[in-house]
Amino acid sequence: MMIKNIAVIGAGTMGNGIAHVFAQYHFNVTLIDTNEAALGKAVQTISQNSDRQVSKGMITQATKERILSTLHTTTVMEAGVANAGLVIEAATENKAVKLKIFTQLDELAPPAAILASNTSSISITAIAAATKRPEKVIGMHFMNPVPVMKLVEVINGYATAQEVTNEVVAISTQLQKIPCIVNDYPGFIANRILMPMINEAVYSLYERVAGVEEIDTVMKLGMAHPMGPLQLADFIGLDVCLSILKVLQEGFGNPKYAPCPLLVNMVAAGKLGVKSGEGFYRYTPGSKDLIPAL
Template sequence: MGIKKVMVIGAGQMGSGIAQVCAMAGYSVTLNDLNEEFLNKGLGAIGKNLQRQVEKERISAAEKEEILANIIPNVELSAAENADLVIEAAVENMEIKKSIFTKLDEIAPEHAILATNTSSLPITEIAAVTKRPGKVIGMHFMNPVPVMKLVEIIKGLATEDEVYKEIEEMTLALKKVPVEVEDFPGFVSNRILMPMINEAIYTLYEGVASAEAIDEVMKLGMNHPMGPLTLADFIGLDTCLSIMEILHEGFGDDKYRPCPLLRKYVKAGWLGKKTGRGFYSYE
């Protein structure tokens, strides 16, 4: 059975982006979150993104309205009873994800695939709380979702080959590039990216150079579009710390030890762009 109806759980930056690209590809999308305030914020972000596409003449105003009509907001998990695919994009916390997947397993139809947009947590562990581990898979989209082409597709220990193929085909329908990755902490993207960001933070912590100088070296010397400290601010320093802790615990290797300065900033509430202060000030 092909995927026609998609439910996205979480209307934050990632979830709203996933809902947008699914709706643009013609899927019927249910966007779910805990309350209407979160949903309205997510729908507002989608509307702004699409309006920019209209202004750039990439889509027409009529196409924008068609895309928005494909997205149905809903605060009830029970809406999963009609889904062919559920993509969970909630907070990066294993206990919360396990709770969501336990409920989804009871609600979603037998044929439905349950996917998680986790950036670092084990797919196999999430799948183990369901009675359908063969139909659980990782779909790690990159931020910002409408712009970035990559989707890491992560098979858990029990994920069926047919499920992988179906998700791979859907990813191509979204005009994204699917890359198969095994179920290891951080997968590929964050296993490489986060230690680089963490090392940049150590470089600042040890007084080797200023934040601006570190970012300039990586932009001009390594041709990175954005410096690692600026990127950390955009990702969220709490998210960076969480992923480094998952890598440290998962591999048991001190090369993944989070920098004390990263911990200090998170404890201070300096989480980056979203709080107005991180390695740079956004006031």
């Protein structure tokens, strides 16, 4: 099946990145969001990120113009998915929200369309059960920032058809990404390994084993990580980290996944990391300085 028309639901950080990459690699893309302002901001972000690619010699100015010309936006889901061969949901990491979207997609998207979720932890099998086409539901977990990161975690639900997996792997390769196929268990692979590491780093801070900078420095210099776990948590969003840890804890029933009380309190206080301006570090617009907040 030759898929050329892509619909992306959600104009946030992940959604605009996914739309950007598909448009860059010659797909026709419709970006869907209930918020018109969010769509405008997403197009502006894609334009700015494309300018950055042009300045680095990664794409030409003509490619940037083609990206923007093949990208369409709408607040009407029915119109946005009407001709889609692949729909990728990139809404907030909330199970109830995703189930509602997939119930709608099942009614509105063409019968042959593949329905994918960019979820980082929520069960693909549970999402697929909200539809009458579970064999056509799959996970496509892109990494942030999408235009830069090479990995796509391809998650098979219990009923995902092999030909759907094959098609998604082929499409990921067209995007110059590296697809890794995994099965549907809480956190999949990326977050099942990453989130306990981040949680342990938060516990180390909570128990005053070391400070924010010291914890991150040990992991950067000792383990060759490009970013320390506390800075990475800020980048991901502390609320997202907490949500994923709760999925792991509930899914496995194992106390080792219980989120650190410090993380719980920070999220309750609205200290969410980069997006709120403060997490384990303080963030000033226009500055790259890392200033510990704790």
